[in-house]
Amino acid sequence: MNLEEKLRAKIPGADTGIEIKKSICSICNPHSHCGLDLYVKDGEIIKVEGMLEHKNSRGTLCSKGAATRQYVYHEDRLRSPMKRVGPKGSDNFEAISWEEAYETIAEEFNKLKKEKGPEYAAFFVGYTKWMRPFVQRLAHTYGSPI
Numbered sequence: 071m072n073l074e075e076k077l078r079a080k081i082p083g084a085d086t087g088i089e090i091k092k093s094i095c096s097i098c099n100p101h102s103h104c105g106l107d108l109y110v111k112d113g114e115i116i117k118v119e120g121m122l123e124h125k126n127s128r129g130t131l132c133s134k135g136a137a138t139r140q141y142v143y144h145e146d147r148l149r150s151p152m153k154r155v156g157p158k159g160s161d162n163f164e165a166i167s168w169e170e171a172y173e174t175i176a177e178e179f180n181k182l183k184k185e186k187g188p189e190y191a192a193f194f195v196g197y198t199k200w201m202r203p204f205v206q207r208l209a210h211t212y213g214s215p216i
């Protein structure tokens with residue numbers, strides 16, 4: 071097999087520059103996190119397979135995990151915090167830094183707590199599920215009764 075054929079077949083090796091990076095899927099399950107074998111070339115995931123040696127998933131992936139490349143590289147994926155700059159519903163947002171986002175959130179949370187009390191804030195987490203325990207801890211620390 072020549073190099074061109076190996077590259078087309080996405081075969082890892084020094085000659086192709088393709089490496090398999092071990093990772094986990096974090097889309098849904100915070101307990102098992104199915105194992106991923108990510109085929110990476112020049113910093114880009116070019117292929118995804120289930121990790122055979124993973125104790126729970128044993129090489130299997132659901133359709134969401136198998137679509138990791140689409141999930142990671144989708145053009146609509148948000149890559150930085152977004153701040154609304156127009157009236158609600160106007161769909162006007164601008165990208166801001168994580169530092170600005172954290173500062174804004176902390177200021178607003180603290181203001182709300184001081185003016186109305188901690189019960190006034192509701193905490194909600196959708197997908198992915200893995201962050202739920204951390205948000206629960208944040209809500210508890212904030213003083214929320216949930």
Ligand code: SF4
Binds near residue numbers: 103127131
């Ligand atoms: S591969 Fe599917 S079941 Fe496994 S963690 Fe990802 S989304 Fe969940």
